[in-house]
Amino acid sequence: MFDFAGRMLSEERAQHYIDEGYWTSDSFVDVLEKDAQDYPDFVHKDEERSLTYKEMWQEVEALAAELYARGIRKGDTVAMQLPNALDYVVAVFGIARIGAIGVSLQIDLGRQAILQSLQKSKAKAWIIADNFRGQPLYEMALDVQKELPNLDYVILQGTTAGAPSDILTFTQMRSSAKRLVADELAANRPGPLDAFLMVFTSGTTGSPKGVVHLHANYLWAARAYAKNFGYEAGDGVLDLAPICHQTGMLSGVMQTIASGARILLLERFSAIRVLKWIEKEKPAYLVGAPPHVIHLANASKLKDTDTSSVKFFIYAGAPVPSSVLERMQEASGIKVGGMFGWTEGFLATATNPSDPMDALANTIGFVIPGTEVRLVDEDGNDVEPGTPGEIWSRGPNFSAGYYENPEAAQRQWDKDGWFHSGDVLRQDETGRYRFIARADDIINRGGTKVDPKAVEDVISAHEAVENVVVVGAPDETLGQRTVACVILHEGAEPFTLAALRDFLGERGLAKFEFPDRLEFMTEFPMTHSGKIKKKDLREHFRREAEAQS
Structure with missing residues (x-):
């Protein structure tokens, strides 16, 4: 198992998840490769281009070979700072193809938080967009690189006016004819207990913490939640949430790939543009954050749009007022359901499309099967149903801990593996959970x-x-x-x-x-x-x- 200071997942607990069948022997790379074999012609789209599963896998293979040629090996880290684009998906899997670890950086992160994240993750390469919302990211990256002696490569996604012709570009790398040979792939192929993604959290409010997700826990979560929401092969999943955050990456990308479904990525949100995508692409699912739900529910053209393809609008991040969810369903027939969890452990609870309107509007659903949950008082004692308490959780969904940050990890997890969330919930008479607030709120x-x-x-x-x-x-x-x-x-x-x-x-x-x-x-x-x-x-x-x- 991938080891580091700050790992809170014990060998015994990992073995328990394997023995009980929660964690399987495959990696997420294996899943994408199988999708390319089973559904080669299913098409993914972003706002610039489209890729079939077969074409996506070819780009993943090319990127992996190019990274390998530059010395990236199993266990190395490669940072990614990209918008909602298929390039991001290719980057995640191209890095993972050789057992390296993708480090997901928020696209609009400040310079100091970026520097800290790159230092802590020990990134050897950094794939970055040329700009975001008019801010020149690539120029910033070249400046930051001067302070990072271990950062060997800055790889440009997009184009930058006046850039030298010999710069390393993501487009060239994913279009390469290079391929790794069998022994190179075998030596670097990831297993279920290898690290898959490192996601930095709290970069705007404190020292960034690198959450280490293994292939095993990420894949279990993606499969379990896809089953909860009813994802099927070929379904279109229109993601409005940033995939540098885990709502977008988990439900918009990983659950989709785990199901053989189709990724549809929207980078620039507006309610009108979403409605146009719905009519054109006929998605089965929408994935977003509270503002996306609110703006779409208030859209004047919602009633006039054919939204019949949409089975469910999945959101997370914060509660949306029940009146907004009711208004959405009344105007369009779109059911809206919430997920509740954390970057560290994905979901603890979720609603699903079969829930009645009252449950969708006023609860965060049942505990995901396989996940353990406790509601406790200030002394750590379990509270009775109906009584608010802080939620503690553990399960096969949880990450391994905080990379090289044992102090922060030990504050968040206890010796028995329970994650202390700081969120206050209440269990109602149906067994569903209702979010009350952050303890501070x-x-x-x-x-x-x-x-x-x-x-x-x-x-x-x-x-x-x-x-x-x-x-x-x-x-x-x-x-x-x-x-x-x-x-x-x-x-x-x-x-x-x-x-x-x-x-x-x-x-x-x-x-x-x-x-x-x-x-x-x-x-x-x-x-x-x-x-x-x-x-x-x-x-x-x-x-x-x-x-x-």
């Missing part, structure tokens, strides 16, 4: 705990509200007061706090849950993956309170 108003999602769900039903976030702000008397941050629909008239409270009261919200303050905003601070940065909003109100004191 719970509002303590004068000793009474306020669940922000419960308040957000009711406010979102207001006809003038496009999106809402409820956070706690410092208060000398109560400790925290509740602030409702609202984005209005275009053209909607603002309303008063008193009117909002009347609205909430009419819908049965308790008075202690009423917001103490109402703030209208034009946008919320967002991560690249589509999560609202509640921490930034809380910090804004904290600084405001300090300035007034």
Whole structure:
């Protein structure tokens, strides 16, 4: 098994997953190779080009040979900083073909976080787009390379005006006629317990942590979740989420490949463009983040679009108000279901297309079979069903740990392998789970705990509200007061706090849950993956309170 400081997966637990049949003897590379044999003519598309499974495998073989020729071997790391494109998929599997480890970097990551990630991962090569949203990435990469003596190659994806003719380009490498011979492939072929992908997390809020996913845990997760959602060979999966994040990579790419389905990648999101892709490509699944769900549900042309091919819209990242999910289904017939989990372990729970509307709109579904879950109190004792508790989890879905970061790994996992998430959930009478909040998001108003999602769900039903976030702000008397941050629909008239409270009261919200303050905003601070940065909003109100004191 791939070993490193910060590995929390024990040899005994890995053997248990093998003995029990959770982990199989194949790697993800084996799965893609078999797809190319079984479904050679199924077509994948991005906004620039299309590839059949057979053509994708040929490009993977070419890239692997080119990387090998430059000294990349099994266990080496190769960084990838790319947009939603088929090149990204080719890069992941071309690197894995020779047992190397793809290091997934967020496309819009800041320079310092990039430098830290490359240093920590010990990357020998870096495949990077020429630019992103007008920002020159390749020029930045050449500058960063000067500080990284172990980084031998910067490989350009795309074209850069004025670049020298002898630069190493991804297009040339994936189009190469080179192929590895049998003994070279055999010596570097990955096994199930070898590392597949390293995904850096928390690069914008702290020191980046490299999550190490093995072929075994990634492949088990992709197969289990594809089964949960009903993926079938040939299904089109239209991915709106960035594949440098795990919602997009897992559900948009890996579950798709694990099923022999077709990858459809959208890089530049707009609701109108999504609707056009749906009509043209007839996808069976959409994959996205909360903003994608909200914008599509509010699209004026949604009712006029033929969305009959879509079985399910899968999203993750944060809860979407139930009224938005209901509006989507009423307008288009598209069912929307949520996944809940973490970069470190993929999913703990998920809904599925057969769930009733109430479950889709208000829960995050059942625990994925094979995954263990506990809800615990502050002392680590299991709570009764119906009582909120922090979710701990372990299972064959989990990564091996944080690369060369034992301190962070030991804070997150305990000695028995339980991952301590910091997320508060409640199990309802049906056995499904309901997300309450991050532990930090719970509002303590004068000793009474306020669940922000419960308040957000009711406010979102207001006809003038496009999106809402409820956070706690410092208060000398109560400790925290509740602030409702609202984005209005275009053209909607603002309303008063008193009117909002009347609205909430009419819908049965308790008075202690009423917001103490109402703030209208034009946008919320967002991560690249589509999560609202509640921490930034809380910090804004904290600084405001300090300035007034």
